[in-house]
Amino acid sequence: MSKIAEVGQLNFGEWPPRGGSRTIDCFEKLEQIGEGTYGQVYMAREIESGEIVALKRIRMENETEGLPVTAIREIKILNELDHENVIKLKEIVTSPGRRRDEQGRPDDSKYKGGIYMVFEYMDHDLMGLYKRPGVRFTVPQIKCYMKQLLTGLHYCHIHQILHRDIKGSNLLINNEGNLKIADFGLARYLPPNDRGNLTNRVITLWYRPPELLLGATKYGPAVDMWSVGCIFAELLNWKPILPGKDEPDQLNKIFELCGSPDENNWPGASLTPWYDNLKPTRPMKRRVREVFQHFDSLALDLLERLLTLDPSQRICARDALDADYFWADPFPCDPKR
Numbered sequence: 001m002s003k004i005a006e007v008g009q010l011n012f013g014e015w016p017p018r019g020g021s022r023t024i025d026c027f028e029k030l031e032q033i034g035e036g037t038y039g040q041v042y043m044a045r046e047i048e049s050g051e052i053v054a055l056k057r058i059r060m061e062n063e064t065e066g067l068p069v070t071a072i073r074e075i076k077i078l079n080e081l082d083h084e085n086v087i088k089l090k091e092i093v094t095s096p097g098r099r100r101d102e103q104g105r106p107d108d109s110k111y112k113g114g115i116y117m118v119f120e121y122m123d124h125d126l127m128g129l130y131k132r133p134g135v136r137f138t139v140p141q142i143k144c145y146m147k148q149l150l151t152g153l154h155y156c157h158i159h160q161i162l163h164r165d166i167k168g169s170n171l172l173i174n175n176e177g178n179l180k181i182a183d184f185g186l187a188r189y190l191p192p193n194d195r196g197n198l199t200n201r202v203i204t205l206w207y208r209p210p211e212l213l214l215g216a217t218k219y220g221p222a223v224d225m226w227s228v229g230c231i232f233a234e235l236l237n238w239k240p241i242l243p244g245k246d247e248p249d250q251l252n253k254i255f256e257l258c259g260s261p262d263e264n265n266w267p268g269a270s271l272t273p274w275y276d277n278l279k280p281t282r283p284m285k286r287r288v289r290e291v292f293q294h295f296d297s298l299a300l301d302l303l304e305r306l307l308t309l310d311p312s313q314r315i316c317a318r319d320a321l322d323a324d325y326f327w328a329d330p331f332p333c334d335p336k337r
Contacts, residue, residue, distance in 0.1 A: 024095040024116055027055060043121060053090065054119040067115070070185035075117065077161055077184050085152030087172060087182040090118045122182070123175045127168030130235065140333035142235045145171075147321065147332050148179035149228060154317035156181070157221040162188050164202040166227035168234070177335030190220065203227060205250050206240050210261065211311050213251045215273030222311035225320070229306025236295055251278055258309050259286035266310040298325040 027044040033054070034041040042055040058071045078089035093116050126145065130137060137145075149171060156163060163170075164186040172182045186202050198219060200212040209226030211219055233241045242257065244250025255261070260280045261269040269275060288304055295303065302323045305315035315323075326332060 022091065022093045024055075024093050026093065027053070027118075029055070052121045054121045055093075056117040056119065058115045058117065071115075071117075073187060074184040077187050077189065081156070081159065081161065083152060083155040084178070085148045085180055086155065087122070087180045088120045090120060092116070093118060119182075120180075121174075122172035122180060124173045125169045126171040126173060126179070126231075129173060130168070130238075137235060138330075138333070140330045142232075143326055143330070143332035144177065144335055145173070145179050145235070146228075146232055147326055148335070149181065149231070150317045150321050152179070152181045153221075153224055153228065154321065156187075157224070157317055160190050160192060162190050162221060163224050164188060165204060166224050166231065167204045167207050168231060171231075179335075205244055205247070206230065206242050208250065209311065210251065210254050210258075210309055211272065213247055213254070214261075214269070214275050214278060217273075219311065221316060222314040225306055225314050225316065226311075228317075228320070229303060232299075232306060233292060233295075233303055236299060237292065248278060252280070254309075255280045255284050257287055257291060258307055260284045261309050269309070298323070298328055301325065 026048065027046055030043045030045060030052075032040055033043045040057045042057070044053055044055045045051070046053060058067060075089065075092065078087070082088075095114055095116065129135060149166075153163065153166070161184075163181060163184065165183060166181070170181065170183040172180050174180075188198065190198075198217050200215055200217055200219075203209070203212060203223060207227040207230045209223050212223060230241060242250065242253045244253050259265065260283050261275075263270060265286075270279075288307060289300055292300060292303065302315075302320065302325045305323075306320065308314040
């Protein structure tokens with residue numbers, strides 16, 4: 001069975017999504033710009049139009065197993081999403097495999113064989129941008145980026161999509177200041193009343209919420225909102241706020257900042273699978289306002305609601321967009337500024 005036919009059985013509809021039966025020959029590779037979850041990422045130019053795009057190659061080393069699950073999920077989910085703050089999957093193109101030159105030697109000037117996802121090109125990622133020497137985001141810029149992130153996440157969540165890997169390197173920004181959520185390789189479609197049997201081995205450690213670290217397999221959009229809180233504080237603080245070395249250390253850092261979980265501040269916490277083994281050995285008080293006292297009061301109010309231990313009480317994206325923080329001077333700037 002061919003790879004394309006195999007993918008077609010997964011209800012992608014017409015193959016390829018958002019495009020015709022084109023090959024990689026329609027593009028000129030310019031440079032490799034990254035390494036994705038399951039393959040290299042290239043900056044390329046569409047030969048006919050001159051448009052600059054990003055190509056993500058899907059690794060196909062073991063062709064007998066077909067496409068990786070992460071690639072299948074990302075293609076399927078992105079083919080259904082259409083929002084200005086979500087990266088756009090333009091089409092899927094194929095490559096016939098490695099070519100040979102006139103002497104019969106492998107020609108490495110073209111792409112290796114496989115399947116490529118064609119994305120709109122974005123100039124930066126949030127992490128790389130704020131780590132640049134001399135770069136310092138203003139409060140209006142932070143509000144602008146956070147508002148775009150929350151708008152994109154709200155769109156995903158109302159369409160029952162959990163991203164499950166929100167972090168700075170997965171938030172792409174172009175030179176016009178537009179932010180788009182990218183890398184949906186760990187994303188899952190989750191119907192509104194379905195909260196069971198999901199893996200807790202998702203979300204990069206520093207942005208992973210306490211319920212996953214305590215072994216929960218029933219969860220919803222609140223896991224993404226914890227990650228948003230970590231990014232929000234990181235932008236205001238200019239460094240990661242919970243840089244754990246491993247899972248126990250990550251939980252300990254969370255408890256030191258947000259306090260010990262118990263049945264008062266998080267009903268049901270003691271029922272999480274790993275609570276008895278990983279609960280704090282001593283009581284810890286919540287210190288968010290103390291640690292980040294240099295933030296303005298409205299930023300602190302929003303951060304408190306994002307970094308709420310109890311996921312059922314954690315603020316959702318829609319309510320976060322209505323937070324006073326975004327409606328007070330200084331206001332979010334125009335993305336282009």
